[in-house]
Amino acid sequence: AQSVTQLGSHVSVSEGALVLLRCNYSSSVPPYLFWYVQYPNQGLQLLLKYTSAATLVKGINGFEAEFKKSETSFHLTKPSAHMSDAAEYFCAVSFAGGTSYGKLTFGQGTILTVHP
């Protein structure tokens, strides 16, 4: 069975500060990992994905994430927060094959607040 744990349901940073959103996964087979962002009353937008290529993945809006197999982590970072980054962020895991096919297992989400 696969699972995702996002550490911290709320993260608050100042504008211009480093953003770090933590995600740890559990999977019995090599995973595919994703970060999605959700703005209020909107759908989910893909930020970036890891599918067994480069371990450092760059996404949209200046975000990046590093896959660390030894730590079973896929933390999301951005060097300098912007007010427009305020949203809820979801880490998700899937893998092709077996009985789970391509369905996503999501973490509980982390609400990012950016202060002026």
Place this chain on the structure above:
Amino acid sequence: NAGVMQNPRHLVRRRGQEARLRCSPMKGHSHVYWYRQLPEEGLKFMVYLQKENIIDESGMPKERFSAEFPKEGPSILRIQQVVRGDSAAYFCASSLQTGRAEAFFGQGTRLTVV
């Protein structure tokens, strides 16, 4: 290329009525997934469909819920005899292929049961 289209965006139903949620995947996508987002809970997988086939319905409640993805037309998530606990945001996602390809999400349908 239009994205994943869900309608209606908002749906209000009285207890005991039926709710029908529609999802048109992105052009060329044959894999559709439905997820439910309950207040204070994360996004939970409900069902995975390909054209005319249900591949995985392990997340669907055993009663009152059903889903289809016919050869022609949108995918439909149907909830019979709705109860207040069904109030949630329901998201549809589609992908070009299973596994490696990312899933693109629609804007969701927010169901309110009164």
